[in-house]
Amino acid sequence: MAKKQDPVSRVRDALRVTKDVTLPAPGSSPVGPEKKLKAEKKFDNAGERLSALQEALYAEGAGGGGRSVLLVLQGMDTSGKGGTVGHVLGLVNPMGVRYAGFKKPTAAERRHHFLWRVRRQLPSPGLIGVFDRSHYEDILVPRVQKLVPAAEWRKRYAEINAFERELADEGTTVVKVFLHISPEEQLKRLTARLRRPEKRWKFDPSDLEARAAWDAYQAAYADVLRRTSTAAAPWYVVPADRKWYRNWAVAELLIETIAEMAPKFPEPGYDVDAELAKLAAVGVGG
């Protein structure tokens, strides 16, 4: 494929969900660095590239452009959604980031369509939106916990695909990332959460119920990836047992995505030379 040679989509091509949803191993490097030191070095460099692209996107939005990016983060408990936000989105100016976390819907939220609360958190033009969990929870959880009849969560695949198609048409580039960890790594991380007093607030006893239903969640994820990885809004699977690989990969996915969008600094709506002349002439007074 010609696209494979295009450096702009190297990581996206390697991590995009394939038709048969074969997941890379959670501790593997399907693309990019295999060693921590190298990944961290490359990641340091990513900060500057991502910042420059984000600033151009922001400027384009300020100049009247309508485009934005939406990063959707999904994964089992402890897969590193919050850590990804801190490390990767932490590389750019917080002015340009709109974060939204989706917890178990409240009673008020449940009275609305499941996409209602999601639409309220979409990024404005020029911004990078980040969803920490998302509308995908409205398929995964009801399915595994058998909260509603199967017909109800099943119809959500098509509703989500239509919704994400609509976002793409409006100028929002959707990047969906499944942070893929192993049950062995989760065991280590949950144990660490319980042992470290300043991490205990992140643990909830219901995390163990989700862990006990590991295979059911993996099957539900496989169907989500297969049925909702579309041309308009593809899924990427990021091996996430190693945090340095996860950070590197998500940063590269964002960089490739925004580089392809090629946001442009807006042309000034004024005469630069005339304003420079005025600036030299204007007195400071009041």
Added chain:
Amino acid sequence: MAKKQDPVSRVRDALRVTKDVTLPAPGSSPVGPEKKLKAEKKFDNAGERLSALQEALYAEGAGGGGRSVLLVLQGMDTSGKGGTVGHVLGLVNPMGVRYAGFKKPTAAERRHHFLWRVRRQLPSPGLIGVFDRSHYEDILVPRVQKLVPAAEWRKRYAEINAFERELADEGTTVVKVFLHISPEEQLKRLTARLRRPEKRWKFDPSDLEARAAWDAYQAAYADVLRRTSTAAAPWYVVPADRKWYRNWAVAELLIETIAEMAPKFPEPGYDVDAELAKLAAVGVGG
């Protein structure tokens, strides 16, 4: 004053607005480092301290605590509001930051009370909110541009003081920062904005009108600082001609403020040992 000896409020005490509103010189160091290298070294160290405090505040909020912080940034064009957000708030996880920029009110916003749009952007519990310009513009601009009768903007001092008192009572610690630059430094920065193509989008011809009314804005700021620096929501004046001093000072103001709040990681609402035992016993299945 005993408070002067308290290291927790050293920078706040030095930069807090005094009764007679004597402003420090825009290029001075009323407290802290006088040299760039030293300031940058101290600033590097601030990242870790601010992150740790922010994480505790966030955790406290997740555990049901109701407290938050609101950083209000005001200053003339090019005083570095956006740069402060990038450098200082960029030190912490974007999950914990809620940014809101306030531009010239839209027609829809003008149909509401001036505090309406501000209330909608207040930080939720556990978050650090940042206002890039704020409700203070609703005194400054109408006054200098003579947009409404003086009686109208004058009554806003009391309305703002009542509003900020209400925020404090609800658990939001308000930190108001005036980024103080000189007209000479602004001239340099506006010139740079016009000369560099990727910075031109930040310039608006109306910036020159505000510059021409420099003294009127300074007088309006002096009254704002005098009349709205309250015990509940004090103003700090940060000399901002030197970006490294500005970044250091705002970071320290936030650190001192959150350190004094002393946010606490919540106690777990479950039995840690019992959960550790369950975790060891739970199988991974589905």
